Amino acid sequence: MPHLYLVDGSGYIFRAYHRLPPLTNKHGEPVGAVYGYTTMLWKLADELHKADGPTHMAVILDKSSKTFRNDLYDQYKAHRPPPPEDLVPQFPMIRDATRAFSLPCIEEEGLEADDIIAGYTKAALAQGWQVTIVSSDKDLMQLMTDPSVDMYDTMNNRRLGPDHVFEKFGVGPDKLGDVLALMGDSVDNVPGVTGVGPKTASKLILEHGDLEGVLAAAEGMKKGKLRDNLIAQADNARLSKVLVTLKCDAPLPEPLDDLALQGIPDAPLRVFLEHHGFKSLLAKLSAVADAPVAAPTSVPQEEDPPCEHDGYETVVDEAALDGWIESARHQGWIAVDTETTGIDATRAELVGISLALQPNRACYVPLGHGGTGLFAETPPQIDTAVALAKLKPLLEDPAVLKIGHNLKYDMIVLGRLGIDVAPFDDTILMSFDLDAGLHGHGMDELAATHLSHSCIAFKDVVGVGKSQRQFNEIDLDAATRYAAEDADVTLRLWRRFKPRLAAEQVTRVYEMVDRPLVPVVAQMERHGIKVxxxxxxxxxxxxxxxxxxxxxxxxxxxxxPFTIGSPKQLGDVLFERMGIKGGRKGKSGVYSTDVNELERIAADRDSPGVEIAGKVLEWRQLSKLKSTYTDALQAQINPATGRVHTSYSLTGAQTGRLSSTDPNLQNIPIRTEIGRQIRDAFVADAGNVILAADYSQIELRLAAHMADVPQLREAFASGADIHSLTAQELFGEVNRDTRGRAKTINFAILYGISRWGLAGRLDVTADEAQAMIDRYFERFPGIRNYIAATTEFVRENGYTVTLFGRKTHFPRISSKVQHERQGAERAAINAPIQGTSADIIKRAMVRMGPALAEAGLGHVRMLLQVHDELVFELPEGDVAAARPVIERVMASAAEPAVMLSVPLGVEIGVGPSWGAAH
Incomplete structure (x- = not known):
């Protein structure tokens, strides 16, 4: 029997828009809704309902906001806000997406999408077809009067029939229009009858048959507001019935037979996906022209079914756990996730472990559930020591691959319990190495982006505010649904990402740089540093x-007096009370007082605000350092270890650099006295010292190699001062002023600085700055050629590449908005250099432990990584032996994968504190 699927496109569009963060394609156009819509439609058209045998399909859209209903009632939908500004340009692209699937995209002037769906439903039923309406819209539920019509709610993955209408509204689909007419609709501005809600409406219809029956009986009802409103607003109710009734008799825009579902054709869809740069979707096609995706036999590539939370297993006895362990050993891989009492991995206690073997074959092993009160009950669960004794051999088994998302956290938690997880794959790193710069890499966002799946929110499980509970206090059913989903989604993401690594040529950076770093950083975080x-x-x-x-x-x-920390009050003081020129207001009407604005004022010697701007900048820095470091660090000392344990993100900076939080060590001022004082508070234990090893001018050295600049290469090879060389080349003499300017220029040009930016840094005119830039490029043409080649490459490909193959995507590189495009170009110029620098220090960190152990120095601890620096703690008597090992590992970290034409200089200092080691 023919089976017609009618997709409510408008519902899909707004769901796609709100479920994904703002995304842009390689042309700089907003495409978040386009991407989400495309993935959702693909799943529906090609995969999700193959078992149901759809034979015909069409996407129905609203042509415009004005229909025949507006002629009947000019206030119809009058209060609806306009669509978001960045969604409007995506509507034509969404129509293109629909046609790329060779699906009819139907819209008709004067009709709403619901009316077109009603017309096609009536026509299909007349020919004996089945109809499925892909929507959960209440107005469309009126169409389910025939048993051959149902609805599919993709958001909740459920079929809807007449029983759902009765459960929700108390009447069947044939009476739903009468109920909707009485209750009205505030969203569509359907008036209805004041004071009548769903329960009252359904009660009235059940008692009196239909709307006219209710209105006719109003006079005889008990006196009160309901009776009065029914009488006074009878015309509104009748108008509402017309507004909510679907128009089924309009001519069909396209014949039913033209809606036949032909499958997804390769060519038009490929063109569409390539145009927008939707690489993960391109990977789903059977072949990609320039890089076919061949899946390893261990990574199935069939599309996964929707998550079925009710099928997840709660493992509460040893025999069941043994079964999961045995299955994992037989299969050779398993996804793993931990649930704990907090987000600080060095303090959190283990609550449970979730496992997944295949999509929807996932479980949760509760270990620490049960309330803390006197009468709290402890649910049945395996003894923690027994469960961990069984899981430890599996999690350490070299023949079983463990798959996790942000596995560093789980490694720290399990490492504190004596379990060293290995070998492993980490999906957060896979995503980062594949798509850095395109989107975030948290599980929820990746599930929405790659799986069209909305993960259960943590707050929906534990609650918020005063009613919030600890995870170990929630019931096991809810805990299992949430925890097992994490492992299930992680496995599904791994199945998507694993074959892409080789196809998109990022295997090298994943295998040689990022993945080996995870246990190293986990160990550093566990060590912490004394303050x-x-x-x-x-x-x-x-x-x-x-x-x-x-x-x-x-x-x-x-x-x-005024509140210095209030941008509004500070702006009013500077630009109103003191009359400083050049103030600019934002959309909120408040003057900007950001750091750039204050630095502009402070640099203008003729401005009446030159002194106050400088003071405010100093006040802000001191206030931030006090709250972020000197106050916060005292509270961050772990009572169990007496040390501070910063948390490193391996995906926090899109160029590949590590970033840290709690505390953020990247923002301690490097060259100021205040910054040194703060670093002095980071100390070694008694009998130990701090050793700081810092790459010297590594980005300039990499620029000399990557841009092929002979003068710079020779200077680094001979140990000459690079800034003095640049000063001599640019200004013909070397003194304190010219060397300082040369240093600024050396670094600024590598960051793609503009003439105006350099003018501000050097306090010269824009023309003078441009003359310096021109002279720099004249003396060092390799730098100019590197910038031109890098810019051209990223414009053509949408990403940059480091020497180790790390890709950083710049979706705004072709933006029609000038400042967005120029910002992307500036960032892209430096990304290959900064990214290569990050790759090198990561390789040094991975090699450091084995090298020190081989030298009999396995007790030397690597504690911190900040920018281009590694910080160690070691016995004072081991400094002489450790120094050459550390220097050798750092200096040769690029080799043999990359042989640099310049040496990597390493500066090492030693002292009782981090500050003293500089």
Missing amino acids: DREKLAGLSTAFSTQIAGLETEIHALAGG
């Missing part, structure tokens, strides 16, 4: 005194 609480408290006191003094000075300069 001197008394030193921090003294700094906090000193900073408080300085901050108070600055506040007094700022208030005096401003002519009165």
Whole structure:
């Protein structure tokens, strides 16, 4: 029997728009809704319902906001806000996406999509067809009066029939229009009858048959507001019935037979996906012209079924756990995730472990569930020690691949319990190495992007506010649905990403740089670093005194007190009270007082705000350092270890650099006295010292190699001062001023700085800055050629590549918005250099442990990685032996994968604190 699927396209579009973050394609156009819509439609058209045998399909859209209903009632949908600004240009692209699937995209002037769906439903039923309406819209539920019509709610993966209408509205589909007419619709501005909700409406219809029956009986009803409103608003109710009734008799825009489903043709879809740069979707096609995707035999490539949470297993006895372990050993891989009592892996306690073997074949092993109160019940679960004794051999088995998402966290938690997880794959790193710069890499976003799946929100499980509970306090059914889904989704993501690594040529950076780093960073976080609480408290006191003094000075300069930390009050003081020129207001009407604006004012010697701007910048820095470091670090000392354990993100910076939080060590000022004082609080244990090893000018060295600049290569090879060389080349002499300018120019040009940006840095005119840039390129043409070649490459390909194959995508490189495009170009110029630098220090970190162990120095601990620096703690007597090992590993970290034409210089310092080691 023919089976027609009618897709409510408008519902799909808005769901796609709101479920994904803003995305742009390689042309700089917004495509978040386009991408989401495409993935959802693909799943529906090609995979999700093959078992149901759809023979015909069409996507139905709204042509415009005005229909025949507006002629009947000019306030119909009058209160609906316009679509979001960045969604409007995506509507034509969504129509293109529909046609790329060779699906009819039907819309008709004067009709709503619901009316067109009603017309096709009536026509299909007349020919004896089955009809499935892909929507959960209540108005369309009126069409399910025939048993051959049902609805499919893709958001909740469920079929809807007449029983659903009765459960929700208390009447069948044939009476739903009467109920909707009485209750009205605030979204569509259907008036209805005041005070009548769904329950009252359904009660009235059941008692009196239909709308006219209710209105006729109103006079005899008990006196009250309901009776009065039914009488007074009878015309509104009748109008509402017309507005909610679907128009079934309009001519069909296309014949039914033209809606035949032919399958997804390769060519038009490929052109569409390539145009927008939707690489993960291109990988789903059977062949890609320039890089066919061949799946390893261990990674099935058939599309996964929807997540079925009710099928997940709660493992509460040893025999069941043994079965899962045995299946994992037989298969050779298993996805793993942990549930804990907090987000700090060095303090959190293990609550449970989830496992997944195949899509929908997932389980949760509760270990620490049960309330903390006197009468709290502990649910049945395996003893933690017994379960871990069984799981440890599996998680350490070299013949079974463990798959995790952000596995560093789980490694720290399990490592504290004596379990070393290996070997492994990490889907957060796979996503990062494949798609850095295109989107985030959290599980929820990846599930929506790649699986068209919305993960259960943590807050929906544990609650929020005063009613929030710990994860170990929720019931096992809810815990299993949430936890097992994490493992299930991780496995599904791995099945998508694994074959893409080789196809998209990122296997090298994943296998040689990022994946080996995970256990190294996990160990660093577990080690932590000692901080001197008394030193921090003294700094906090000193900073408080300085901050108070600055506040007094700022208030005096401003002519009165105000809240310095309020951008609005500060803007009013600077640009209204003091009359400083050049202030600019944002959309909110508040003057901008960001760092760029304050630096502009502070640099203008003729401005009346030159002094106050400088003071405010100093006040902000001291306030931030006090709150972020000297105050916060004291609270961040782990009572169990007496040390501070920063958390590193391996995917936090899109060029590949590590970033840290709690505390963020990247933002401690590098060359200021205040920054040194803070670093002085990071100390070694008694008998130990801190050793800091820093790459010297690594980005300039890499630029000399990658841009092939003979003068710079020779200077680095001979150990000459690179900034003095540049000063001699540009200015003909070397002194303190010319060397300082040369240093600024060396780094600024590698970051793609503009003439205006350099003018601001050097306090010269834009023309003078441009002359310096021109002279620089004249003396070092290799740099100019590198910038041109890099810019051209990223414009053509949409991404840059490091020497180790790390890709960084720049979707705004072709943006029609000038500042967005120029910003992408500037970032792209530096990305290959900064990314290669990040790759090199990561390789050094991976090799450091084995090298030190081989030298009999396995007790030397690597504690921190900040920018181009590694920080160690070791016994003072081992410094002489450890120094050459550390220097050799760092200097040769690129080899043999990359042989550089310049040496990598490493500067090493030693002292009782991090600050003293510099």
